[in-house]
Amino acid sequence: MSKTIGVIIDFLNETYERQINEAAAxxxxxxxxxxxxxxxxGNVDDCEILYGHCSKKVIASAKSLKWYCCCWAGVDHFCxxxxxxxxxxxxxxxxxxxxxxxxEHLIMTCLMLxxxxxxxxxxxxxxxxxxLPGGIRSLYGSRITVLGTGDIGTQFARRAHAFLxxxxxGVRRSAKPGDPAFDEIRTITELDxxxxxxxxxxxxxxxxxxxxxxxxxxxxxxxxxxAYVVNVGRGTAVDQEALIDALNAGHLAGAALDVxxxxxxxxxxxxxxxxxxxxxxxxxxxxxxxxxxxRNVEMFCEDLENYAAGRPxxxxxxxxxxx
Amino acid sequence: MSKTIGVIIDFLNETYERQINEAAAxxxxxxxxxxxxxxxxGNVDDCEILYGHCSKKVIASAKSLKWYCCCWAGVDHFCxxxxxxxxxxxxxxxxxxxxxxxxEHLIMTCLMLxxxxxxxxxxxxxxxxxxLPGGIRSLYGSRITVLGTGDIGTQFARRAHAFLxxxxxGVRRSAKPGDPAFDEIRTITELDxxxxxxxxxxxxxxxxxxxxxxxxxxxxxxxxxxAYVVNVGRGTAVDQEALIDALNAGHLAGAALDVxxxxxxxxxxxxxxxxxxxxxxxxxxxxxxxxxxxRNVEMFCEDLENYAAGRPxxxxxxxxxxx
Numbered sequence: 001m002s003k004t005i006g007v008i009i010d011f012l013n014e015t016y017e018r019q020i021n022e023a024a025a026x027x028x029x030x031x032x033x034x035x036x037x038x039x040x041x042g043n044v045d046d047c048e049i050l051y052g053h054c055s056k057k058v059i060a061s062a063k064s065l066k067w068y069c070c071c072w073a074g075v076d077h078f079c080x081x082x083x084x085x086x087x088x089x090x091x092x093x094x095x096x097x098x099x100x101x102x103x104e105h106l107i108m109t110c111l112m113l114x115x116x117x118x119x120x121x122x123x124x125x126x127x128x129x130x131x132l133p134g135g136i137r138s139l140y141g142s143r144i145t146v147l148g149t150g151d152i153g154t155q156f157a158r159r160a161h162a163f164l165x166x167x168x169x170g171v172r173r174s175a176k177p178g179d180p181a182f183d184e185i186r187t188i189t190e191l192d193x194x195x196x197x198x199x200x201x202x203x204x205x206x207x208x209x210x211x212x213x214x215x216x217x218x219x220x221x222x223x224x225x226x227a228y229v230v231n232v233g234r235g236t237a238v239d240q241e242a243l244i245d246a247l248n249a250g251h252l253a254g255a256a257l258d259v260x261x262x263x264x265x266x267x268x269x270x271x272x273x274x275x276x277x278x279x280x281x282x283x284x285x286x287x288x289x290x291x292x293x294x295r296n297v298e299m300f301c302e303d304l305e306n307y308a309a310g311r312p313x314x315x316x317x318x319x320x321x322x323x
Numbered sequence: 324m325s326k327t328i329g330v331i332i333d334f335l336n337e338t339y340e341r342q343i344n345e346a347a348a349x350x351x352x353x354x355x356x357x358x359x360x361x362x363x364x365g366n367v368d369d370c371e372i373l374y375g376h377c378s379k380k381v382i383a384s385a386k387s388l389k390w391y392c393c394c395w396a397g398v399d400h401f402c403x404x405x406x407x408x409x410x411x412x413x414x415x416x417x418x419x420x421x422x423x424x425x426x427e428h429l430i431m432t433c434l435m436l437x438x439x440x441x442x443x444x445x446x447x448x449x450x451x452x453x454x455l456p457g458g459i460r461s462l463y464g465s466r467i468t469v470l471g472t473g474d475i476g477t478q479f480a481r482r483a484h485a486f487l488x489x490x491x492x493g494v495r496r497s498a499k500p501g502d503p504a505f506d507e508i509r510t511i512t513e514l515d516x517x518x519x520x521x522x523x524x525x526x527x528x529x530x531x532x533x534x535x536x537x538x539x540x541x542x543x544x545x546x547x548x549x550a551y552v553v554n555v556g557r558g559t560a561v562d563q564e565a566l567i568d569a570l571n572a573g574h575l576a577g578a579a580l581d582v583x584x585x586x587x588x589x590x591x592x593x594x595x596x597x598x599x600x601x602x603x604x605x606x607x608x609x610x611x612x613x614x615x616x617x618r619n620v621e622m623f624c625e626d627l628e629n630y631a632a633g634r635p636x637x638x639x640x641x642x643x644x645x646x
Contacts, residue, residue: 100463100487104438104461107430108434108438111427117431117603118444120603120604121444123443124604125603127595128587128590129588131609136612137612139613161426162481162482162484162485206376267451281446281453281454282405288458288459289458289460290458
């Protein structure tokens, strides 16, 4: 079998290319770069490894593929064994590259909601200069629940911790101890008991069968009047119709969604006019921050050394679990 | 002399009234509440102490005044001895009540600038859903300079520290050691040497003769291409014309001003159309966060006990220095 790596990353630059080439050479591989998935389809027969944001079509056409290293953290589109020629093909993700950028997005959007920044943007836009009646709120003293205690949830909790919130609770599948930034770890089965004690619900979950619709209409009703919801995981986790109702009725004081269903969100979608909803176009974790790209390439090169040495891959995805 | 305290605070509620009354009773004072400065003028002859946001007119009319506790942090309008009947009248400010709310504003606006949130607001407003070319930046790895290492600058540095910036330098009058969140403390005389090493300049200075115009056109030019400026101190600290030029020419990548000259800012002022300028209407430290009001009243009651016991006042202002 030929020892070839196919790379499809749109953030390629000379530094990254040199890093990848050097790691590949150390491991006995040669690298072929493709400008896009479209250019790669039909041309990756010899690739034992693919790295980057490959389309399903590219992966399905890679007859020799033994390992696909996806440069995204969310790999829900790549968990079906049927898309691989070899059902034992390894899949790794790039969870760990996005914690820094997504947690900065999270802190920013939480503060924008609490401080009513969308309304203040309007005051300035209209040529005004005035204090809005009704007050603002702070991270300081807030009860924060983080749904998903992976890299993103943990990095967020560490930053939020410095703002001296009243309490940060992490909610995860198992009650294993989490980062010290969490005051407490609860399991997902206890979520209904945690929600009534939550001022700010931060959702950073992968898209799996288990997480779809996890913030249902019933659970939204368990949040206290005036709570906030922020989601950077997958749009499928939130009942969007219920969210629109909860915002417009004032049960929730605000929400921030970076992920929605569908994407791109149509210009006339009712989410766009929901009250106090801060929308961003799935940019919390995109590849426009240099640090994210650098970590992404580093993580691939580390796992390439593991792969070549026959060691376990650090970022291996359990396709049945979905992350 | 009668032992009377006059209180003019527009955030008064039953809890605060009870706290103030109890502290006053312990110290042998009675309290008179006024709904506004206008209502107080001519009616405060008997007040030995005034607390709140009093107009200069109220203070000038307070013939028995020995101590004015201003509920703002910035007291530049109250530093002229001539406004007091007794030139030895004590002045305290409420610096320390605003650190929490202003530092949350600072982190929010820094992240909004770095992540190009004003542009993303426009993308969504226009019904779009797309990633902007050109990339974003992060607090992570940024070189931050904090001009003013008082309560606000220190609280900001502590929060910013959790985002793992490359380096946080505090700049102050004296090189006394600062909070451990500062990697380094420099004196204001060294500012010109610090500016070229600054990605993000955060200004939290009181308004004094020394700080007026501190960010001059020449100093702005010392900042590296693509730097950001954020000001929450006083508008007088920044050469606004130079700032507009630096933004529109692209020398600065963005700026956020919560304080400007004049306030309120006219609807047709050129600051309103400067490129990548995030304006907020002097709300970083207003009294709409419950915590700020609570600290404000606590601080007055603490100093009232000090005053009655003949101990030094903790928040005493040196009127010649201006803070």
